[in-house]
Amino acid sequence: xxxxxxxxxxxxxxxxxxxxxxxxxxxxxxxxxxxxxxxxxxxxxxxxxxxxxxxxxxxxxxxxxxxxxxxxxxxxxxxxxxxxxxxxxxxxxxxxxxxxxxxxxxxxxxxxxxxxxxxxxxxxxxxxxxxxxxxxxxxxxxxxxxxxxxxxxxxxxxxxxxxxxxxxxxxxxxxxxxxxxxxxxxxxxxxxxxxxxxxxxxxxxxxxxxxxxxxxxxxxxxxxxxxxxxxxxxxxxxxxxxxxxxx
Amino acid sequence: xxxxxxxxxxxxxxxxxxxxxxxxxxxxxxxxxxxxxxxxxxxxxxxxxxxxxxxxxxxxxxxxxxxxxxxxxxxxxxxxxxxxxxxxxxxxxxxxxxxxxxxxxxxxxxxxxxxxxxxxxxxxxxxxxxxxxxxxxxxxxxxxxxxxxxxxxxxxxxxxxxxxxxxxxxxxxxxxxxxxxxxxxxxxxxxxxxxxxxxxxxxxxxxxxxxxxxxxxxxxxxxxxxxxxxxxxxxxxxxxxxxxxxxxxxxxxxxxxxxxxxxxxxxxxxxxxxxxxxxxxxxxxxxxxxxxxxxxxxxxxxxxxxxxxxxxxxxxxxxxxxxxxxxxxxxxxxxxxxxxxxxxxxxxxxxxxxxxxxxxxxxxxxxxxxxxxxxxxxxxxxxxxxxxxxxxxxxxxxxxxxxxxxxxxxxxxxxxxxxxxxxxxxxxxxxxxxxxxxxxxxxxxxxxxxxxxxxxxxxxxxxxxxxxxxxxxxxxxxxxxxxxxxxxxxxxxxxxxxxxxxxxxxxxxxxxxxxxxxxxxxxxxx
Numbered sequence: 001x002x003x004x005x006x007x008x009x010x011x012x013x014x015x016x017x018x019x020x021x022x023x024x025x026x027x028x029x030x031x032x033x034x035x036x037x038x039x040x041x042x043x044x045x046x047x048x049x050x051x052x053x054x055x056x057x058x059x060x061x062x063x064x065x066x067x068x069x070x071x072x073x074x075x076x077x078x079x080x081x082x083x084x085x086x087x088x089x090x091x092x093x094x095x096x097x098x099x100x101x102x103x104x105x106x107x108x109x110x111x112x113x114x115x116x117x118x119x120x121x122x123x124x125x126x127x128x129x130x131x132x133x134x135x136x137x138x139x140x141x142x143x144x145x146x147x148x149x150x151x152x153x154x155x156x157x158x159x160x161x162x163x164x165x166x167x168x169x170x171x172x173x174x175x176x177x178x179x180x181x182x183x184x185x186x187x188x189x190x191x192x193x194x195x196x197x198x199x200x201x202x203x204x205x206x207x208x209x210x211x212x213x214x215x216x217x218x219x220x221x222x223x224x225x226x227x228x229x230x231x232x233x234x235x236x237x238x239x240x241x242x243x244x245x246x247x
Numbered sequence: 248x249x250x251x252x253x254x255x256x257x258x259x260x261x262x263x264x265x266x267x268x269x270x271x272x273x274x275x276x277x278x279x280x281x282x283x284x285x286x287x288x289x290x291x292x293x294x295x296x297x298x299x300x301x302x303x304x305x306x307x308x309x310x311x312x313x314x315x316x317x318x319x320x321x322x323x324x325x326x327x328x329x330x331x332x333x334x335x336x337x338x339x340x341x342x343x344x345x346x347x348x349x350x351x352x353x354x355x356x357x358x359x360x361x362x363x364x365x366x367x368x369x370x371x372x373x374x375x376x377x378x379x380x381x382x383x384x385x386x387x388x389x390x391x392x393x394x395x396x397x398x399x400x401x402x403x404x405x406x407x408x409x410x411x412x413x414x415x416x417x418x419x420x421x422x423x424x425x426x427x428x429x430x431x432x433x434x435x436x437x438x439x440x441x442x443x444x445x446x447x448x449x450x451x452x453x454x455x456x457x458x459x460x461x462x463x464x465x466x467x468x469x470x471x472x473x474x475x476x477x478x479x480x481x482x483x484x485x486x487x488x489x490x491x492x493x494x495x496x497x498x499x500x501x502x503x504x505x506x507x508x509x510x511x512x513x514x515x516x517x518x519x520x521x522x523x524x525x526x527x528x529x530x531x532x533x534x535x536x537x538x539x540x541x542x543x544x545x546x547x548x549x550x551x552x553x554x555x556x557x558x559x560x561x562x563x564x565x566x567x568x569x570x571x572x573x574x575x576x577x578x579x580x581x582x583x584x585x586x587x588x589x590x591x592x593x594x595x596x597x598x599x600x601x602x603x604x605x606x607x608x609x610x611x612x613x614x615x616x617x618x619x620x621x622x623x624x625x626x627x628x629x630x631x632x633x634x635x636x637x638x639x640x641x642x643x644x645x646x647x648x649x650x651x652x653x654x655x656x657x658x659x660x661x662x663x664x665x666x667x668x669x670x671x672x673x674x675x676x677x678x679x680x681x682x683x684x685x686x687x688x689x690x691x692x693x694x695x696x697x698x699x700x701x702x703x704x705x706x707x708x709x710x711x712x713x714x715x716x717x718x719x720x721x722x723x724x725x726x727x728x729x730x731x732x733x734x735x736x737x738x739x740x741x742x743x744x745x746x747x748x749x750x751x752x753x754x755x756x757x758x759x760x761x762x763x764x765x766x767x768x769x770x771x772x773x
Contacts (some may be wrong), residue, residue, distance in 0.1 A: 048356045068510020077357040086349030090285055102278040103357035103364055111277060148354070 001026055001062075002155050002185035003047065009057035014239040017042035019209035020056065029181035031217070032189040033238060038206040041083060041159055042191040048157045061154055070230050076105050079153035083160050083189075085144040089133035093143055095122055098134060100147040116166075118150040121176060123169075145173070148179065156186040156192040156233060162195055166173035174199040181202040197221070205241050213241045275367065278359075282371030284322045287340050291333045292379040298329035299383040307387060311636045311661050313578050314398030315473040317391045322404045322473075324459030326383065326445050331415045331459075334376050336436030338419030341372045344426020360513050362503030365424060373416045380412055403484035407491075411458030414498070415439060415492035421498035424710070452538050455483060455545065456490045456531060472636055475578045476611040478555045480575040482547040484536070490531030497524030563608065570598035571630075573677020575609040581636070582664040586634075589670025593632075593679045596705035600752060601759050602686040604630035612636065617721060618663065621678040623685035630682065636660050671706065679707045680723045687759070689726050692736045697755075699730060700743025704751065709740050741769040746773060 003025040010018040018039045032040050037238060045051045046058065049065045061077055063070035073130060098115045106114050117127050122142035127135065132143065141164045158177075162170045178201040180186050190196065195205050197217045205213035205220070213220060219233060224236025229243075305324045310316040320326070345351040355361065384405055392400070419435050434729075446457030473479055503517025540546045562572035566587035571594050573587040590607065597603040604623050607630040612620075620633040663669050683689075683698035699709045712727040730736050743751065754773055761767050 045352075050352055050356055068512065071510070072358050072360075075356055078356060080353060080356050082352050084349055084352075086345070086351070086353060087347055088285070088344065088350070090287075093282060097283065099278070099281055100353070100357065102281070102355060103359045105358040108277055144353075 002060065003059070003187075004059040005053075006057040008043075008046065008058055009054045010039075010046055010051065011054045016209050018046070018053075021206075021209075021211050023204070023211075023214075025185050025187075025202075027181065027183055027185055028202060029177050029186045029188065029200045031192075032187055032206065033196060034195060034206035034212075035242065036037075036104040039209040040206050042209075043152060043206070043231035044157050044159050044187065044189050048078065048082075048154070049074060050080075054227065056082045060220060074155075076151065077154040079148035079151065080158040081144045081148040081158045082159055083163075085140060087132045088139060089131065091132055092129050093119060093135070094128045096143060097146045097150050101230070104151040106151050113151070114150050118146040121149065122146045123172060138166055138169055141165055142169070142173075143174075154184050156180055158186070158188045158190075160190055162190065162192060163241065170195065171198075193238055194232065197232075197234045207242060207245045212245045214242055221226065267525070275363070278364070279371055282368050282602060283374060285369045286375055288334070288337045288372040288375040290750045291330075291337045292375060295330040295333055296383060299326055299380075302329050304383070304387055304390075304402035308390065309328055309659055309661065311579070312391075312394050312665070313472070313475060313636070314391060314394045314395055315394070315401050315475050315578075316398075318387075318401055318404060321384070321387065321408070323403065324408075324443065324447060324457070326387075327408050327458050327579050328409050328440075328447075330376065330380050330412055331443060332436040332440040334412050334437040335415040335419035335434045335480050336448050338369070338372055339423035339435040340417040340432035341368055342420035342423025343427035343431050344368070344423075346424075347429060351427075358401050360519055361502075361505075361512060365420075365502045366499065369417065369420045369502075370419065376412050376416050377409060378407060382553055384408065388531055396581050397576065398426065399471075399479075401474060401479045403479060403481050407458050407484050410488050410491045410495075414495040417495040417498035420477075421501050424502055453532065455538065456487055458487055458491065462495065467500075468520060471577075472576075472612050475559070475576055477544075479639055480544055480546075480555050482551050483545040485550045486534045486547055487537075489534070492527050493524045493526070493528030493531060494524045495524070496527060497521050500524055500584070502595070504640055509535075517534065523712070561724075562564075567606075570595040571604060571606055573607040575634075579609065579636070579664070582634075585665055585667040585670055586674075588667035590675055590678060592671070592701070593625070593675050593705035593707065596748070597682055597701060598688065600686065600755055602628060604628040604685075606630070606683065607632055609634055618660075618673050619677050621681035623682060628685065632677070632678065636665065675705075676702070676707050676711055677721060679705055680721070680727065684723050688765075689723055691765055692769050693739075693772060694765070695727065695730055695768060696739035696772055697743055697762060699727060699737070699740035700751075702727075704748070705739065709737060709744075735769050739772050743772060 001022045003023060005024075006022045006067075007020045008018060008022070009016065009020050021043065023210070032044065034040050042051070046053050047060065049071055052066060058065060060074045063074050065071045065074050079228060088099075091099065094115055097118055098111060101111045101114055101118075102108075104155070114126075119125055122145050124139065124142055124146065127139065130142065136144065141161070145158070145161060148158070162173055165173060177186055177188065181199075181201065188195065188200065200217055203215065203217050203220055204211050213223075220236065220241070221233035222235040224230060224233055224238070224240045229239040230236035267535050303320050306318045306325075307320050312463075314422065345354055354364065357364075388400060388405075390677040396560070419432075419439070422435055423431050428519070443457065446454045447459050449457075468620050500517050500521030500523070502521075504514055504521060534549055535547065538545050561576055561578075564577045564583055565572045565574040566583050568584070568671070569588045569591040573590065575583050575586065587620060594604075602623075605627045610631045610633050612633050612635055616633045622634075623629070624631055663673060679700075679702045680689075683701050687696040687698045687701065689698055696701040699712075703709055709730065710732065712724060713731060730740070746754070750773070755762075758767060758771075
C-alpha cells in the first residue's frame with residue numbers, strides 16, 4: 001500500500017480540518033471531492049508531508065513520514081502540485097523542472113532525460129526554453145504538473161490540477177492521470193466532478209473533515225439518480241451524498 | 248466517524264534505487280550551476296564594478312605611486328562600501344525568493360534538505376560577489392604593480408574585504424529567508440550602507456571590527472606610507488576575519504535551524520554551526536576589547552606578530568643639489584629632485600650657520616593635519632621631514648577639488664611633491680619656521696625679527712605669513728602671522744634680510760647665543 005492512514009486528524013487551533021479518516025490505497029487514480037472547507041487540502045498537505053497529522057497513524061510508501069529518514073525517502077518518491085503554484089519568473093521551463101528534479105534528488109545522470117520526458121508529457125516541448133514569466137496561466141499549470149512528475153513519483157498529489165487548463169488540455173491531462181495511475185498512487189483534489197468521472201478509478205467525498213462517501217465514480221453517479229440538482233449524473237450523485245450528510 | 252476505503256493494491260513497478268555519494272555530488276554541482284545561471288546577484292555586478300571604478304579605482308590612481316598610498320582607500324574600506332550594500336540587498340532578495348514566489352510549500356516537500364538547497368542558492372550568489380570583487384581588486388593591484396615605485400602589496404585588506412562581503416552576503420541571505428518580503432532587500436541594503444558609514448568614523452575599539460574602517464588602523468603607521476617604513480600590521484585584520492567569518496557561519500547555521508530544514512540531526516548540526524559562529528564572533532569582540540591603539544597602530548597581544556614592530560631597513564636616496572644632503576626613502580625617490588629644489592633656497596640660506604641642520608632626512612609620517620611636519624634634532628643638527636603622502640584629510644584626491652573642510656587649497660599629494668614650485672610655496676614656510684625656531688627661537692621680538700629675516704633671505708617673505716592669516720594650524724607659524732607690516736619687529740626683520748649673507752653670518756656667529764638666551768632686544772639688531 002502506498003497510503004495507509006488510520007484515524008487521521010488535523011487541527012488548526014480550535015478548528016478540526018480532518019476528523020479521523022482512514023484509508024489504504026495502492027496504485028490508481030483517487031479523486032478527492034468535497035465543498036470548500038471540507039478538509040481536502042489539509043488531507044492532501046498531510047499526505048504531501050507538508051504538515052504532520054495531529055493524531056492518528058500515517059504511513060506513506062511503507063514509511064513513517066514522522067521520522068526524518070523515512071520522510072526524506074518518501075519525498076524522493078512523491079510528486080506534489082499545490083493549489084497555489086509558485087514559480088520563478090526568470091527560470092525557463094526546463095530550468096524550473098530541472099531545479100525540482102535536483103531537489104528531489106533524481107540521480108544527476110538521469111536529470112536531463114527525466115526533465116525532457118516530463119516537459120514532453122505536459123506538451124510543453126515547444127516552450128522548453130521560454131521564461132516562465134512569458135507563459136499563460138494554463139501553461140504555468142502544466143509546468144507545475146511537470147515538476148510534480150519529473151521524479152517518476154510513486155505517490156502523486158494534485159490540488160486543483162486542471163484549474164486554468166482549457167478543455168483540450170484537460171482531456172490530455174486526464175489521459176496523463178490515467179497513465180500515471182497505472183503504476184502510481186495519484187490523489188486528485190478537485191471541484192470538477194467531470195475530471196473525477198473521466199480519470200479516477202475511485203472517489204472519496206469529504207465533508208466536515210470526514211469521508212462522506214467512498215467508491216467508484218459510477219457508484220457515486222448512481223446515488224444521484226433520484227436527485228434533481230446538477231447537470232450531470234456525477235454532480236447529482238455528489239449533491240445527493242452531501243444532502244444526505246447535511247440532513 | 249472513521250471510514251476505510253481500499254484500492255486494489257497494484258504494486259508499483261520497481262524503480263532503480265537512488266544512488267548516493269558521487270551521484271549526489273554531481274547533482275549538487277548541477278544545482279549550483281543552475282543557481283549560478285539564474286542568480287540575481289549577476290545584476291549587481293555591473294553596478295558594483297562601475298562604482299568601484301568611479302569611486303575607488305580612479306581616486307587611488309591619483310595618489311602617490313606607492314603600494315601604501317594607492318591601497319589607502321582600499322584599506323579604509325572604500326572598495327567594500329562600493330559593493331556591500333548591493334551584495335547584502337541582492338542576497339536578501341535571493342534569500343526571500345521562496346517566500347516572495349510562494350514556492351516554499353512545493354520545495355518544502357522535496358528530498359534535498361532545505362538547508363542544503365538554501366546553501367546552494369547562497370553559494371551561487373556569493374560566488375558572483377567574490378568573483379566580481381576579486382576581479383576589481385586584481386585589476387587595482389595589477390595596475391598599481393605596473394607603475395609603483397616602492398612599498399609592498401598589502402594582502403590582509405583583500406582578505407578582510409572578501410571576508411566582509413561573504414559575511415554581508417550570508418547575513419543578507421539569512422534575513423531574506425527569515426523575512427521574505429519585497430521590502431527586505433532594500434531595507435537590508437540601506438541598513439548595511441548606514442552601518443558602514445557610521446562605523447567608518449565611529450570612535451571606540453569595537454567600531455574597528457567593521458571592515459569599512461579598521462584596515463587603516465591596522466597598518467603601521469596609519470598613513471599612506473605604510474609598508475614603506477614599517478611592515479603592515481596584521482593584528483586587527485586577523486580579528487576582523489574572525490569576526491566576519493563568525494557572523495557568516497552564524498547566519499548560515501541559522502538557515503538550517505528552522506523545522507523545515509530536515510531531521511533532528513540536521514537541525515542539531517545547524518544549531519552547532521550557528522553556535523560556533525557566535526563563539527567565533529564573540530572571541531573577536533573579546534580580542535578587539537584588549538586592543539591598544541598608539542599612533543594609529545593597533546596591537547592585540549593575543550594575535551600579535553612582533554616581527555611587524557621592526558622598521559623596514561632601507562638605504563636612503565639623497566640629492567646633492569642643495570647646500571646640505573636631502574634624503575628620502577627610495578620609495579619616494581621620484582619626489583627627491585622637486586623636494587631638494589623646492590627647499591634649496593632655504594637650506595642654502597642657513598647652511599653653515601650655528602645650529603643649522605647639516606642634513607635633511609625623510610622620516611615616517613605622523614598623524615597630523617599639516618602636509619609636512621618638520622623638526623630639527625640632534626647634534627650636529629638634522630632636519631627630520633615627515634611628508635604627508637596621500638592623506639585624504641589634507642590632500643584631496645578627488646578630481647573635483649578640495650572638500651569644504653580643507654582650508655589650505657593646494658593640490659593632490661602627488662602633484663604637490665612632484666612640483667618644486669608648489670613645495671616652495673606650501674612646504675618651505677613650514678620647514679623654514681621649524682629650522683629658524685630651532686636655530687634662533689620665536690619667543691621674543693628680537694628672535695621673531697631675526698627668524699623672519701632669515702626666512703626672507705631663504706625665499707620665504709614675511710608677507711607670506713601675514714597673507715596666510717591662520718591657514719596653517721601650526722602654533723609657530725601663527726606666532727609669525729601676528730608680525731604685521733609696519734611694526735618694529737617687521738621692520739627689523741626687513742633690515743636683517745637686506746644684509747649680505749656674509750654680514751648676517753658674521754652677526755649671527757657673534758650674537759646667536761645671546762639672542763637664543765633672550766638677552767637681545769630689537770634695538771640690539773643691526
